[in-house]
Amino acid sequence: PGRLVVAGRLDREELCAQSDTCMLPFELLLSNPLQFFRVEVVLEDINDHSPVFQEDRVSFRIPETSVPGSRFPLEVAQDLDIGSNTVQEYNISPENEYFTVSYGSRTNGDKYVELVLEKALDREEQAEMGFCIIAVDGGFPPRTGTIEISIIILDANDNAPQFMQERYIGKVLENMPVGSVVLTVLASDPDAGVNGDISYQLSQAVGQSDSAFVIDPITGEIKLTKPLDFETAQKHEMIVRATDGGGLSAICKVLVDVVDVNDNAPELVVSSFSSPLPENTVPGTVVALFMVRDRDSGANGKISCALQDQLFFSLRPAYKNYYELVTVSALDREETPQYILSVTAADAGSPPLTTTQTFTVDISDVNDNAPVFNQTSYTMYVRENNVPTVFVGAVSAADADVGLNAKVTYSLAAEQGPERPWCSCISVNSENGHVFVLRPLDYEHLRQTEVTVSASDAGSPPLRANVTVRLVVLDENDNAPLVLYPAQESSPASSELVPVSAEAGYLISKVVAVDADSGQNSWLSYHLLRATDPGLFSVGLQSGEVRLRRPVTERDSVKQKLLVLVRDNGKPPLSATAALSALLLKDLSDVRLLHSSPASEDQAASLTTYLIIALVFVSLLFLISTAVLVARKVCRRKELKAGHVLYAADTLQSGLADAAAAGTLPRAYCYEISLTTGSGNSEFRFLKPILPSLPPQHCAVGQGPEEEQDFPGVPVSTEDMAPDNAGALSAGQFNALSFN
Structure with a gap:
């Protein structure tokens, strides 16, 4: 036999929804032997769903005047199951004495759920309540669903307002500002909403003037609308009515006592005042005259005056309520140019009230301070040979006075004293005290000087001060050793x-x-x-x-x-x-020879003159010889080689012979001559020629003793000279002369 096996989970609610029966038809085909069958499978419900309310919370607003038996419908709970698995009953949790739940089906088959009022409500006792309604199905085990119920009890105006006191008594100071709270009345009403909203009204008692009070209709605060005066009215009586939103009301009486206070400060009225005061004002001078008064009476109107912390001024009574402000000691403007005097008038109230009057007393200047220099003495410096009117420094003096009394001018003191003579070389600027030196000074004649500078103010009479100015002349290097x-x-x-x-x-x-x-x-x-x-x-x-x-x-x-x-x-x-x-x-013994030295020196000077003349003569002969040789050289130009300086021996010898015959020296010689003095005998010697190739007999002057006798004491040296230098005596040859 074959078996039908469920291939997956079956959900009746998904396949058949809320149908009472749920059948799944299908066809079955067998292949061997080939057979065809129609199969119907019926799904049975199980309790797999809980009851569900459409809302989680529901509120009801129920007047407290609702009568017992009143019903308040609810939506039923939904359950997807059917039959006995659907909702079977509703319960209240926790149970209360005011409500029960009623449920069932109507004649048309519709299900219902209702709250039923079992007992009259009192909002003043309990304004709200809450509970849950539980829906229970018939499954095993049973499933439940819950909804929260909130009951708000609506108020009814079933209570009149009631004051906390039948009579309110308050005290208020007469100087309390407008708007101050005098007292607060309070009435209560257990009703809620409009029925419990209380408003207050104020009415003045018979025989009272216009009310100085107003009441806040919400809070019950009684406030001042104008200042009170104890002397005018000492007590105020009022009626306050409290009314709720439903029209119910209650009244009470309010009594306000006005307390007298010291609300008037003393007044100070100035009759006369003198300012500024000269600083030389004598003690006892009246500076101000004033009167004090107070509108209060009794102790509140009794006034005393005081001057705060002053050593130079004081107060003294004049007559009745008048006082005088007077000086008690000498004044000094340089120490205190201005005094701020505070006069305080206080009454005897509790607490006392005071009034302060300020007197600003300016002290005018008197020329009682002489100028004071910023140094006890001045030292200034100037270099000798200075330019005229040179600035060397400045003096400065200050005067503690003001105005013209402090304007300082400078001048030189007219009387310097015998030990300090007047110096006309110094000047001082009268405006700024600059010190000038008017003329050049010579350190070697004047090394320092002192003057007295006077500083004078412009007061009447003027005061002055003197200071010593010491001028020191600084040396310049203007004197040679x-x-x-x-x-x-x-x-x-x-x-x-x-x-x-x-x-x-x-x-x-x-x-x-x-x-x-x-x-x-x-x-x-x-x-x-x-x-x-x-x-x-x-x-x-x-x-x-x-x-x-x-x-x-x-x-x-x-x-x-x-x-x-x-x-x-x-x-x-x-x-x-x-x-x-x-x-x-x-x-x-050599000292005695020195006495004849002047004659020897004269003789040597004469010999030097002769030697110079001889040298000039020899130089002329040399120039002439050179000119002749140059002329002969021009004639023999074709025979001579260009650029050669040295000649053949026979030519040189011939030239020297010709020169000797002509009485001149050869052009190839130069001379150095030294003249000496210091002894009576001078020597003049010719040195040997510097051309060793020349025979001695061709020299212009020999080396024998006869030649040395002609120019004693003058040594001469010769050297070869180029032909191009012939005919002229060079500067180097002249420089070869030296005289000692």
Whole structure:
């Protein structure tokens, strides 16, 4: 036999919905043998669905006046199951005494569920309640569904308002501001909504004037509408009515007592006031006169006055309620230019009220302060040789006064005193105190001076102060050193005697010089400028001592001349020279020979003149010889080779012979001549020619003793000269002359 097997899960509610029966028809075909069958399968319901309400929560608004037995319908719970598996009953959880649930089917088969009121409601006792309705099906085990029920009890105006007190009594200060709350009345109504909303109305009692109060209709606060005055009305009586939204009302009485307070501050009325006051005002002077008053009475109208923290002013009673403000001590504008006086009037109330009047007293200036210099003395500096009207500094004085009393002008004091003579070289600007030197000053004549500068204010009478201004002249390097020793007069200076046996460091002499300047401008240094033999002497840089640098030798000249430079340390430095003479002697007998030295010197000077004339003559002969040789050279141009300087021996000898015959020297010679003085006998010697190829007999002058006698003491040296230089004596040849 074959078996029918369910291929998947079957859901009756999905296949047949809410049908009472659920049948699944299909055809069955068997192949061997071939047979055809019609099969119907009936699905039976199981309790697989719970009851479900359409809403999770339902609210009912039920008036508290509803009568018992009133019904309130609900929607039934839905269950997809059928038969006994559908909803069978409804229950209330938790149970209450006010409601039950009724359910069933109507005649037309429709099912219903209703809430039934079993007991009258009272909103004032319980305004809301809540419970659940549970739907239970007939399955096993049974399934349930729940819906929440909220009951809101609507109010009915079944209660009239009721005040907390039958009479309200309040106290209010007469100076309370408008709008202040005097007191608050309160009525209650257990009803809700409009029925419980209470509004308040205020009515004035009989015999009362216009009410100064108003009541807030919602809160019951009674407020002031205008200021109260205890002297006008001491008590106020009012009626307050409370009415709810349903028209029910209640009344109460309100009594307000006005409490007298010190609500009037003292008044201060000024009759006269004097400001500004001169600072030399005498003590006891009346500054202000004023009156005090208070509109209150009794202790609240009793007034006392006081002046706060003042040492220079005080209050004193005049008559009745008048007071005077007077000075009690001397005033000083420079210390306090303005006084702010506070006069306080206070009554005897509790708490006391006060009024403060401020008096601003300005103090006017009196010329009672002399100018004061910012220094006790001034020292100013100016360099000598200054330009005229040079600014050297400024004095400054301040005056503690104001206005014209503080305007300071400057001047030189007219009387300087015998120990401080008037100096016309200084001037001071009257407006700003600038000090000028009017003319150039010389440090060497005036090193410092003092003047008295006076500062005077413009007060009446004016006050003045004096200060000493010390002018110091600063040195400039405007004086050259002055040599004191050796004397530098035009007469011949005496010579220092130095023994030839003196060793190095031997003190020959000392140059003494001074400088009229000061400071570093007068620091002198000594330098050896020139000397006959510079290597023989040294000069002390600071001391000016002239000493031997080395021992004297026989080659040193007997008579030595030195020139010493004396220089100061100024910028730029100034200098002077000192000439010294020194004689190098073997013994004292040489000193006697010096007395005849002037004649020897004259003789040497004469001999020098003769030698110069001879040299000029020889030079002329040389030029003539050169010109002749040049002429002959032009004639023999074709025979000579271009650019050659040296000639053949026979030509040179012939030229020299011709020159000798003509009484001239050969053009190939140059001369160096030295003239010496210092002895009575001078020598003049010709040196040998510098051409060794020439025979001695061709020289213009021989080397015999006869030739030496012609020019004693003058040594001459010759050297070869180029032909192009012939005919002229070059500058180098003239420079070869030296005279000692």
